[in-house]
Amino acid sequence: MTVPASTPSSGYPPAHGTRGDSVLAPRALAYLNVREGATTVLVTTALAVAIAFLPDPGWRTALWVIVGILAVVSLLIELPWLNRKQVENTSYTATADYVYITRGWLWRRTTVIATAQILNVEVVQGPLLRAFDAVSVRFTCISEVEGLGPLEPRAAERIRATVLHAQAEPAR
Structure with missing residues (x-):
């Protein structure tokens, strides 16, 4: 069965993956960047504080480095690139x-x-x-x-x- 192309009066939705008629708000990217940046900072801070209570200084240092690297990767990849792709698509x-x-x-x-x-x-x-x-x-x-x-x-x-x-x- 062939589904006709979607028009506003046809009653059929567009084919899978077809772009919709409208997009997100113009400030959607800024909103997502602020939200994700704040989340990254809060989670990184909470993990750093929790790691500070570990008794072994070797583990403490290693985990702080790992958390720091993950935070930087999040801020350098998620904010400028992934959020933009999310809004665009x-x-x-x-x-x-x-x-x-x-x-x-x-x-x-x-x-x-x-x-x-x-x-x-x-x-x-x-x-x-x-x-x-x-x-x-x-x-x-x-x-x-x-x-x-x-x-x-x-x-x-x-x-x-x-x-x-x-x-x-x-x-x-």
């Missing part, structure tokens, strides 16, 4: 029939959720997302919760309105 489409999300560069992940299967659309904004004028959207289904973000608040509200409006319409 995440897109979505929200229609009255489905929400289509595609992610990934090496391992492509495509999620299609029929709007009829969505129980709730939650827009989330913590302090860090608020600082970047962004939000995340969580779609709650019977068996899973799918997240999407960071997005601009207007884009999140459009998605929410699209899904909720589609659910409010009588069955076609």
Whole structure:
């Protein structure tokens, strides 16, 4: 069976891996870099403090070196390269029939959720997302919760309105 090409009125989602109509917020990369940088610093600090309590100075020094190398690698590879690829390769489409999300560069992940299967659309904004004028959207289904973000608040509200409006319409 051949599935027709997706158009907003066709009701069929795009083929696996096809880019969605919309992308993440313009400040998504900055948000991810700050979040991952802070996480790296906090984890590195916690590990360094825990290692300081080891009785053997040889092990202590070796583990501090390993933790330091991992922190530097994280800051030099994850922040400038991996986060950029994540932002560049995440897109979505929200229609009255489905929400289509595609992610990934090496391992492509495509999620299609029929709007009829969505129980709730939650827009989330913590302090860090608020600082970047962004939000995340969580779609709650019977068996899973799918997240999407960071997005601009207007884009999140459009998605929410699209899904909720589609659910409010009588069955076609």
